[in-house]
Amino acid sequence: MKKYITFLPLTIVLISIQCSSEMDDTDNLVIDETITTEIVSDSNSTDNNNNSNSSSSDSDSNSFNHKEMLTNWVDNIIIPSITNFDNSLEIFEESATTFVNAPTTETLSNLKEAWLSSFLKWQHVEMFDIGLSEEIFYKNRINLYPTNVEKIENNISDQNYDLDEPVNFSAQGLNGIDYLLFGIGENENEIISKFSDENLNYGKYLTDLVDKMVSLTSEIKLSWSDEYKSSFISSTDNTASSSINKVVNDFIYYFEKGYRANKIGIPAGVFSDKPLPNRVEAYYGKNYSKILALEATDAVNYFFNGNHSNDTESKGLSIKDYLDYLEADKEEKLSEKINSQLEKIKTKVSELNTNFSEQVNQENLKMLIAYDVIQANVVFLKVDMLQVLNISVDYVDADGD
Amino acid sequence: MKIKNLMIVGTATIFFSCTETETITEIVEVEKIVTETVTVTETETVTKNIYILPEEYSFTRNGLQTVYYTGQTARLKMATELKGHMNDNSKTKDQLDTMFNSGTGFTDSTLDSSGKKVGNKTASSPVASATVKPLFDGWIEDFTSNVAPAVSAGTTASSGVAGSYTDTKDDGTTGRTVKVNAKGFELNQIFSKGLIGAFQVDQIVNNYLSFSKLDGAREDNDNGVYGYKNDQAENYITKMEHYWDEGFGYLYGLDSQFKPGLGDAATGKDTANLNYYLNKVNSKEEPGISQKIYDAFIAGRAAIVAKDYDERDKQAGIVSAEISKVIGYKAESYLRDGAEDITNGMWADAHHALSEGYGFILGLQFTKNSEGNPYMTNEEVNSMLDRLSAGDGGFWERTPEELTTMADEIAQATGL
Numbered sequence: 001m002k003k004y005i006t007f008l009p010l011t012i013v014l015i016s017i018q019c020s021s022e023m024d025d026t027d028n029l030v031i032d033e034t035i036t037t038e039i040v041s042d043s044n045s046t047d048n049n050n051n052s053n054s055s056s057s058d059s060d061s062n063s064f065n066h067k068e069m070l071t072n073w074v075d076n077i078i079i080p081s082i083t084n085f086d087n088s089l090e091i092f093e094e095s096a097t098t099f100v101n102a103p104t105t106e107t108l109s110n111l112k113e114a115w116l117s118s119f120l121k122w123q124h125v126e127m128f129d130i131g132l133s134e135e136i137f138y139k140n141r142i143n144l145y146p147t148n149v150e151k152i153e154n155n156i157s158d159q160n161y162d163l164d165e166p167v168n169f170s171a172q173g174l175n176g177i178d179y180l181l182f183g184i185g186e187n188e189n190e191i192i193s194k195f196s197d198e199n200l201n202y203g204k205y206l207t208d209l210v211d212k213m214v215s216l217t218s219e220i221k222l223s224w225s226d227e228y229k230s231s232f233i234s235s236t237d238n239t240a241s242s243s244i245n246k247v248v249n250d251f252i253y254y255f256e257k258g259y260r261a262n263k264i265g266i267p268a269g270v271f272s273d274k275p276l277p278n279r280v281e282a283y284y285g286k287n288y289s290k291i292l293a294l295e296a297t298d299a300v301n302y303f304f305n306g307n308h309s310n311d312t313e314s315k316g317l318s319i320k321d322y323l324d325y326l327e328a329d330k331e332e333k334l335s336e337k338i339n340s341q342l343e344k345i346k347t348k349v350s351e352l353n354t355n356f357s358e359q360v361n362q363e364n365l366k367m368l369i370a371y372d373v374i375q376a377n378v379v380f381l382k383v384d385m386l387q388v389l390n391i392s393v394d395y396v397d398a399d400g401d
Numbered sequence: 402m403k404i405k406n407l408m409i410v411g412t413a414t415i416f417f418s419c420t421e422t423e424t425i426t427e428i429v430e431v432e433k434i435v436t437e438t439v440t441v442t443e444t445e446t447v448t449k450n451i452y453i454l455p456e457e458y459s460f461t462r463n464g465l466q467t468v469y470y471t472g473q474t475a476r477l478k479m480a481t482e483l484k485g486h487m488n489d490n491s492k493t494k495d496q497l498d499t500m501f502n503s504g505t506g507f508t509d510s511t512l513d514s515s516g517k518k519v520g521n522k523t524a525s526s527p528v529a530s531a532t533v534k535p536l537f538d539g540w541i542e543d544f545t546s547n548v549a550p551a552v553s554a555g556t557t558a559s560s561g562v563a564g565s566y567t568d569t570k571d572d573g574t575t576g577r578t579v580k581v582n583a584k585g586f587e588l589n590q591i592f593s594k595g596l597i598g599a600f601q602v603d604q605i606v607n608n609y610l611s612f613s614k615l616d617g618a619r620e621d622n623d624n625g626v627y628g629y630k631n632d633q634a635e636n637y638i639t640k641m642e643h644y645w646d647e648g649f650g651y652l653y654g655l656d657s658q659f660k661p662g663l664g665d666a667a668t669g670k671d672t673a674n675l676n677y678y679l680n681k682v683n684s685k686e687e688p689g690i691s692q693k694i695y696d697a698f699i700a701g702r703a704a705i706v707a708k709d710y711d712e713r714d715k716q717a718g719i720v721s722a723e724i725s726k727v728i729g730y731k732a733e734s735y736l737r738d739g740a741e742d743i744t745n746g747m748w749a750d751a752h753h754a755l756s757e758g759y760g761f762i763l764g765l766q767f768t769k770n771s772e773g774n775p776y777m778t779n780e781e782v783n784s785m786l787d788r789l790s791a792g793d794g795g796f797w798e799r800t801p802e803e804l805t806t807m808a809d810e811i812a813q814a815t816g817l
Binding site: 265268269270273274364365368369371372375376378379382383392393 | 498502503520527528530531532534535538612613617620779
C-alpha cells in the first residue's frame with residue numbers, strides 16, 4: 001500500500017512532463033482553464049472541510065449570499081422569536097401575579113392560557129442554542145422534562161433553593177409550572193386551595209419560576225446586541241465555529257433530540273425496553289403535548305424555508321435556498337425531499353391523540369410510525385444535507401461496540 | 402487533503418487533454434500515439450498496486466492485530482442462547498426480557514459481564530423502523546404468557562389454539578414437535594430468524610458499513626487518529642477500521658476470522674445465525690458467495706488502511722448486496738417448503754418452515770440490493786406478514802397456493 005502512495009505523485013509528474021512536452025502553447029492554455037474550473041466546482045465536494053462556502057465573493061451575483069441568509073435568520077427569525085417569547089412571558093408574569101394574589105377558577109384559567117401561549121412561543125426559540133443560550137443552558141432551564149416533582153415539592157417545603165444551581169434545572173421552567181398548575185392536586189379546586197394557603201408556599205414558588213424565566217429570557221434577548229449580531233452575521237466562512245455551521249448543527253441537533261427524541265421517541269419507548277408515557281412534554285396538563293409538537297413542526301419548517309417569524313407569508317434566504325443553490329443542476333432536489341417529509345410528519349403527528357401519553361398507552365404503534373417519518377428526515381438532514389453543505393456534525397452519538 | 406484532490410483532478414484533466422491531442426494529431430504524427438500508449442500503461446500499474454490484499458482478514462499495526470470484535474461475538478452468543486430459551490416452557494417473561502434487553506441472566510455467565518445487549522441493537526440503525534423492536538418484545542410476551550402455559554398443561558395445538566403439536570409420518574412414527582401460539586407461530590424460530598435480519602443484517606448493512614457511519618470517521622482515519630485499543634494500553638486502531646471490523650464481527654463473530662464459512666467444531670461455530678444460513682446458501686443456491694463476501698470484507702478493510710474511500714464503499718456495497726441475498730433466498734424458500742409440508746399434511750413441519758419464513762420476511766426491510774435499496778420497504782413487509790398470518794388460525798389457514806404466490810412475489814422483489 002505504501003508503494004502506491006509514493007508511486008502516484010511520480011506518475012502524475014511523469015504524465016505531466018510527457019504531455020506538456022508534446023503540446024504546444026495553445027493546448028497548455030486550454031488545460032489551465034480546465035483545471036481552474038475543475039477546482040472551483042470541486043470545492044463543494046465532501047472530502048474537505050475548508051471549502052469555498054466562504055463569502056469572499058459575496059458581491060458576485062452568481063454565488064450564494066451567505067451574509068444575507070444569516071441576516072434573515074437573525075433579523076427575521078431568531079430575534080423576533082425570542083422577542084415574542086419574551087413578550088408572552090410578560091403577560092404570563094402578570095397573570096401569575098393576579099392568580100397568586102387571588103387564586104380563583106377564573107384567574108387560574110387565565111394563567112393556564114398565558115402559560116400555553118408562552119409554551120407555544122418557546123417552540124420557535126429552543127432550536128437556537130447558540131451564544132449565551134448555550135453557555136447558560138437556556139433550553140434546559142426553560143423546557144427540561146420530565147420535571148422532578150420530588151425536587152419541586154422539597155424545594156417548596158424546605159424553602160431553601162437556588163434556581164441557578166444545575167440540580168434545580170429539572171425543578172423549574174415551563175414543565176415545572178405545568179406540574180404546579182395541573183399536578184399538585186386531584187382536581188382544580190384542590191389546586192386552587194393549595195395556592196390559596198400562603199403557608200404552603202406554592203404561590204411563591206410559582207412566582208419564582210416565572211420570574212426566573214423572565215430574567216433569563218431578557219438576558220438572552222440582550223445578548224443579541226448590535227455588536228454580537230454583526231459579528232454573527234459576518235461569520236460567513238465554513239469552519240466549526242462559524243455561524244452557519246453552528247446554527248445548522250444546532251438545527252439538526254434540535255430536530256434529532258429536542259424534537260424527535262424528547263417529544264416522540266422517548267415516550268414511545270424507542271430508547272428503552274418499554275414505552276414511557278410519563279415522559280411527554282407538559283405531562284400534567286395532559287392535553288398539550290400534541291399542540292406543542294405541531295407548533296415545533298411548524299417552527300422547523302419555517303426555519304428550514306426561511307419564513308419570517310412574525311409574518312410567515314414572507315420569506316428570506318434559508319437552508320433550502322442554500323441547498324438549491326448547491327444542487328442547481330440536480331433534478332431531484334434534496335430540499336424537496338426534506339419538505340415533503342416535513343409534510344408527512346405533520347400529517348402523522350396530527351393523527352395522534354391530543355395527549356401523547358394516552359396515545360402511548362392506547363396505541364403506541366401510531367407513535368412509533370410518527371417516529372419513523374421523523375427519523376427518515378433525520379437521515380436526510382444529518383447525512384444527505386450535511387454532505388451537500390459540506391458541514392461536519394459537531395456532536396456525536398455514543399458508539400456501543 | 403485539498404492538495405491530493407487537486408492532483409487527482411489535475412491528472413484526470415491532463416489525461417483528457419492528452420487524449421484530445423491524440424485525436425488531433427493522429428493523422429500527422431505517428432510518434433505521439435506511441436507516447437500515449439506508454440502513459441496508459443503507467444496508469445494501469447498504479448491501479449494494480451492498490452490491491453495487494455491479504456488472503457486472510459488480518460490486519461496489523463506495529464505488529465499488533467488491529468482486528469477485534471468481542472462485542473459482536475458476545476451478542477451473537479446471546480442471540481443463540483435466546484433461540485433456545487424461547488422454546489423452553491420454564492422460562493418466565495422477566496427472564497427472557499432481562500436476557501434480551503439487559504444482556505444478563507444467560508447460561509453462559511461470561512456473557513453477563515460483557516456489558517452488551519441484543520435488544521438495543523435490534524432494528525436500531527438510522528433507517529430501521531421503530532415499529533420492529535416492539536415485535537420482539539411482543540413475541541417474548543406471547544411465548545411466556547400463552548404458549549408455555551398451554552404446552553405445560555399438555556394442550557394440543559390447533560387452529561386458534563396455542564399448545565404443542567406433533568406430526569405423524571406416513572409410516573406411523575412421530576415426526577417433528579412444535580410449540581406454537583394460536584396462529585401456529587413457533588416463536589423461537591420467528592424471534593431467531595427475525596434477529597438475523599433486524600439485528601445482524603441491519604447492524605452490518607445499515608449501520609457499520611453505511612457511508613454515514615464510516616465517513617463520519619474519515620477525518621480521524623486520514624490523520625491517523627486512533628480511537629480504539631482492544632486490550633492494549635494505548636489506542637492504536639482508527640475508528641473507521643474498527644467500525645468495519647464490527648461489521649465483520651456481526652457475521653463471523655462465532656466463526657473463524659481467518660477463513661470464510663463456518664468455524665471448526667473444536668473452536669465453536671455458528672449454529673443458528675446469519676453465517677449459518679449464509680453457509681447453507683453457499684452450498685445450495687449460490688456456491689462461492691461466502692468467499693465473495695469474505696474477500697469484499699478484506700478488500701474494503703485494506704481500502705480503509707489505504708484511505709481509498711471509493712473502494713471502501715464499493716466493497717461495502719458488495720458485502721451488503723451479497724449478505725442481503727441470504728435473507729432473500731431464505732424468505733422465499735421457507736414459504737415454498739411450508740407449502741409442500743401443508744400439501745403433505747405435515748403441520749408441525751409447516752409451522753416450523755413458515756415461522757422461519759416469517760422471520761426472514763421481516764428481515765427483507767433491512768436488506769440493501771446492489772442499487773442500495775431494500776428488497777421491500779417496512780410497509781411492504783408488514784403487508785406480506787399480515788397476509789401470511791391472516792385469520793384467527795394464522796398459518797393453519799394458509800393454502801399451498803397462497804404461499805406459492807407469496808414466494809413468487811418475494812422472488813420478484815429480490816430478483817433472485
